[in-house]
Amino acid sequence: MAGIDRRIENRRMIEEYLKSLGADMAGFASAQSYNHIFSITEGSEHPDYYIKGAKTLIVIGVKIADSIMDNLTGTKDPHSHNLKNYLLHYAYDKLDEIAASASKYIEGSGYDAYPIQARSEIRENGYLWSYFSHKKAAIAAGLGHAGKSSIIITKKFGTRVRLTTIITDMDMEADEPADKTPGKVCGNCRICIDACPVNALEFDEAGKKTLIDPVKCQTYMDYCQCALCQGLCPIGRRIAQKRRNLLINRGECFKI
Ligand code: SF4
Numbered sequence: 001m002a003g004i005d006r007r008i009e010n011r012r013m014i015e016e017y018l019k020s021l022g023a024d025m026a027g028f029a030s031a032q033s034y035n036h037i038f039s040i041t042e043g044s045e046h047p048d049y050y051i052k053g054a055k056t057l058i059v060i061g062v063k064i065a066d067s068i069m070d071n072l073t074g075t076k077d078p079h080s081h082n083l084k085n086y087l088l089h090y091a092y093d094k095l096d097e098i099a100a101s102a103s104k105y106i107e108g109s110g111y112d113a114y115p116i117q118a119r120s121e122i123r124e125n126g127y128l129w130s131y132f133s134h135k136k137a138a139i140a141a142g143l144g145h146a147g148k149s150s151i152i153i154t155k156k157f158g159t160r161v162r163l164t165t166i167i168t169d170m171d172m173e174a175d176e177p178a179d180k181t182p183g184k185v186c187g188n189c190r191i192c193i194d195a196c197p198v199n200a201l202e203f204d205e206a207g208k209k210t211l212i213d214p215v216k217c218q219t220y221m222d223y224c225q226c227a228l229c230q231g232l233c234p235i236g237r238r239i240a241q242k243r244r245n246l247l248i249n250r251g252e253c254f255k256i
């Protein structure tokens with residue numbers, strides 16, 4: 001019983017701290033269940049690669065401004081230019097700062113914590129890959145499901161987030177993992193797939209598998225910060241509209 005209370009207390013303490021740093025969402029996965037869900041036994045996706053005996057993955061999200069996501073056109077225009085700067089200098093930097101500060105905070109409690117960089121993609125010889133998938137960690141932490149585009153659709157903000165992960169040997173109460181099958185919350189929608197300007201996306205409905213051409217996508221992203229598959233996702237749009245309606249109903253949109 002005392003052990004369970006400690007795990008709950010650890011989580012509460014970290015959640016509060018993350019909130020104070022400006023995190024918009026956080027989920028907690030047990031390292032054991034993450035490894036089991038994705039059959040990870042070794043390598044840079046394994047939590048032990050960062051901290052021997054790692055117990056918890058803390059997945060942190062910051063929300064992307066709805067007005068930026070709503071206005072994306074998938075072409076080189078001021079909106080894509082804004083998104084590029086916004087992601088680089090707000091979202092990724094902020095996530096890295098939050099993860100670094102929270103890791104130091106965890107270290108202060110006597111545990112180890114490893115903040116993984118938010119922008120984990122690496123391109124080598126035209127091939128795009130990453131050492132660690134924040135998306136997998138987010139699914140294990142129950143933050144959301146993968147859409148047909150492979151982007152995580154979170155319960156709180158739809159696709160309109162960026163994520164990072166801290167790995168720690170601090171034991172914490174974990175969330176219920178989400179189903180890892182992509183497209184589970186998409187129904188018959190295929191807006192992201194049909195909208196992609198370079199046909200980089202396909203979804204195998206029978207095999208429930210996203211087929212993405214990362215080089216096509218990244219080459220186009222180098223030309224303009226496209227992100228159309230994220231901006232057009234109706235789930236994110238619905239959540240944004242609900243937020244606006246709530247504020248309008250409360251009259252809060254007129255507050256200074
Ligand atoms: S897959 Fe890439 S190129 Fe296609 S819509 Fe998404 S961000 Fe744009």
Ligand code: SF4
Nearest residue numbers: 147148186189192233
């Ligand atoms: S646009 Fe449609 S198909 Fe694509 S992730 Fe969103 S809900 Fe799923």
